[in-house]
Amino acid sequence: MSIILCRVDEIAEGTARSFVIGGGTARRDIVVARKDGHIFAYENSCPHEGTPLETFPDKFLNQDGSLFVCSTHGARFRIEDGFCVSGPCEGKALMSVAVLIEHGRLSVE
Ligand code: FES
Numbered sequence: 001m002s003i004i005l006c007r008v009d010e011i012a013e014g015t016a017r018s019f020v021i022g023g024g025t026a027r028r029d030i031v032v033a034r035k036d037g038h039i040f041a042y043e044n045s046c047p048h049e050g051t052p053l054e055t056f057p058d059k060f061l062n063q064d065g066s067l068f069v070c071s072t073h074g075a076r077f078r079i080e081d082g083f084c085v086s087g088p089c090e091g092k093a094l095m096s097v098a099v100l101i102e103h104g105r106l107s108v109e
Contacts, residue, residue, distance in 0.1 A: 014065035
């Protein structure tokens with residue numbers, strides 16, 4: 001069963017948003033970003049210590065919107081593939097999440 005997150009046009013170019021779905025042990029925290037017109041989604045969990053990336057709501061990206069930044073220790077990740085390019089978990093990557101876009105709506109399985 002898929003879960004609708006939002007309308008795809010609610011993720012503006014150069015921004016990212018978080019979504020929490022489920023609860024208890026089934027809870028999932030997902031971050032979705034749009035870059036160059038493409039949508040990318042990851043588990044919102046830094047591969048360094050497993051903390052959420054953001055401190056402030058939906059503040060995931062660096063100033064020019066080119067990289068995710070972990071607010072805990074400053075690791076930076078490519079938006080396109082979640083690969084960590086600098087910081088304490090350099091060489092690791094965010095865990096990607098498969099999303100569907102149908103009828104203008106974004107959903108996850
Ligand atoms: S928890 Fe993300 S860089 Fe340390």
